[in-house]
Amino acid sequence: MGKSEAAVVARLAADTKIGYSLNRKFYCDDAVFEADMDQVVGRKWIVAGHVDRVRNKGDYFLYKIGNESIIIVRLMPADFSKKDNGLHRCHIRVFYGFIFINLSDEAPVDFDASFADLAPYLDFHGFADAKIAHAQSYPTTANWKLIVENFVECYHCAPAHPEFCSMHPPEALIAFGAGPSSGPADAVEKYLPALKAWETRAASLGRPIGTVDDGPESSHLRLLLQRTIREGYDSETQDGRPASSLMGKRLGFDQGRMYLSFSPFTQLVATNDFAVLFLFTPRSTLHTDVDLYWLVDGKASEVDVKRMIWGWDETTKQDKEITENNQAGILSKHYQPGRYSEHERRVVTFQQWYLAQFGHVLA
Numbered sequence: 451m452g453k454s455e456a457a458v459v460a461r462l463a464a465d466t467k468i469g470y471s472l473n474r475k476f477y478c479d480d481a482v483f484e485a486d487m488d489q490v491v492g493r494k495w496i497v498a499g500h501v502d503r504v505r506n507k508g509d510y511f512l513y514k515i516g517n518e519s520i521i522i523v524r525l526m527p528a529d530f531s532k533k534d535n536g537l538h539r540c541h542i543r544v545f546y547g548f549i550f551i552n553l554s555d556e557a558p559v560d561f562d563a564s565f566a567d568l569a570p571y572l573d574f575h576g577f578a579d580a581k582i583a584h585a586q587s588y589p590t591t592a593n594w595k596l597i598v599e600n601f602v603e604c605y606h607c608a609p610a611h612p613e614f615c616s617m618h619p620p621e622a623l624i625a626f627g628a629g630p631s632s633g634p635a636d637a638v639e640k641y642l643p644a645l646k647a648w649e650t651r652a653a654s655l656g657r658p659i660g661t662v663d664d665g666p667e668s669s670h671l672r673l674l675l676q677r678t679i680r681e682g683y684d685s686e687t688q689d690g691r692p693a694s695s696l697m698g699k700r701l702g703f704d705q706g707r708m709y710l711s712f713s714p715f716t717q718l719v720a721t722n723d724f725a726v727l728f729l730f731t732p733r734s735t736l737h738t739d740v741d742l743y744w745l746v747d748g749k750a751s752e753v754d755v756k757r758m759i760w761g762w763d764e765t766t767k768q769d770k771e772i773t774e775n776n777q778a779g780i781l782s783k784h785y786q787p788g789r790y791s792e793h794e795r796r797v798v799t800f801q802q803w804y805l806a807q808f809g810h811v812l813a
């Protein structure tokens with residue numbers, strides 16, 4: 451990171467108050483974006499795609515992040531000489547079907563120390579052998595941090611996402627809207643017995659039960675939450691009926707879901723018969739690629755794509771609009787950092803984590 455970028459971030463960080471949105475320059479300034487690329491994006495393990503995109507020898511795809519363009523290729527044909535076609539290499543690791551890249555010039559943060567404990571959950575869902583049933587892009591004219599902030603808090607879900615809310619118990623959204631037990635104490639108390647009963651039942655159907663809730667000092671700010679979907683629903687579809695066959699090692703439908711955040715850049719939401727992989731890829735100060743991949747079991751033979759994508763396609767289009775409006779408001783010279791509700795815990799945790807990447811403690 452250049453000295454001037456470090457100075458810009460240090461000055462802005464010192465000016466940031468906990469519990470408030472960030473100073474506008476964090477969302478609009480090119481020097482901050484450069485610093486983000488150097489200090490945050492460029493040092494993390496970020497998912498670029500799923501191995502199903504490169505099933506056969508010679509298959510490849512391009513992944514663009516910031517100003518970098520990365521070719522991800524499966525075992526080049528024998529006539530390709532890496533020596534003569536000397537491209538720069540980046541760190542890569544395939545973990546349960548997810549292709550992680552790391553742009554760090556130095557030795558990156560240890561992959562296994564960062565992610566190995568997620569193995570039982572990823573194994574249960576069968577992600578290593580999963581296949582992509584549908585992909586869609588929602589490029590968004592907003593800074594990457596606004597997309598993350600919107601995604602990690604669900605108190606805007608009730609007014610903004612009718613389709614999403616129709617598939618979930620309202621008490622769960624209130625109790626767990628921005629991280630485990632982030633909601634009001636009475637809402638948490640009301641939902642916990644139903645959650646405990648579900649955990650017992652889900653465990654009997656093979657599901658590993660557990661929670662991950664990384665704090666601001668962690669390398670990747672991971673989150674893993676499992677909870678119920680709407681009563682009577684087997685899947686996150688409009689009518690609650692599955693759109694594909696059971697994924698992975700499941701013994702039966704358990705009426706639950708998993709939300710797993712590998713990092714602020716990579717989110718995964720899994721219902722029993724399909725999962726959605728969200729890639730939030732910073733491209734420039736005001737542009738972020740938002741790419742969704744719907745994954746199904748590797749052996750699934752009949753997938754109802756239209757019914758499968760209904761919920762997250764609608765929700766992501768709504769989030770694109772909300773986030774772009776939010777960015778437009780922040781571009782106004784009259785923007786001032788606004789106060790968060792005490793229940794928007796995960797947004798504050800994200801900001802603490804983000805500033806910690808620059809050595810700043812937000813407390």
Ligand SMILES: [Fe+2]
Nearest residue numbers: 600601606769
């Ligand atoms: Fe949203």
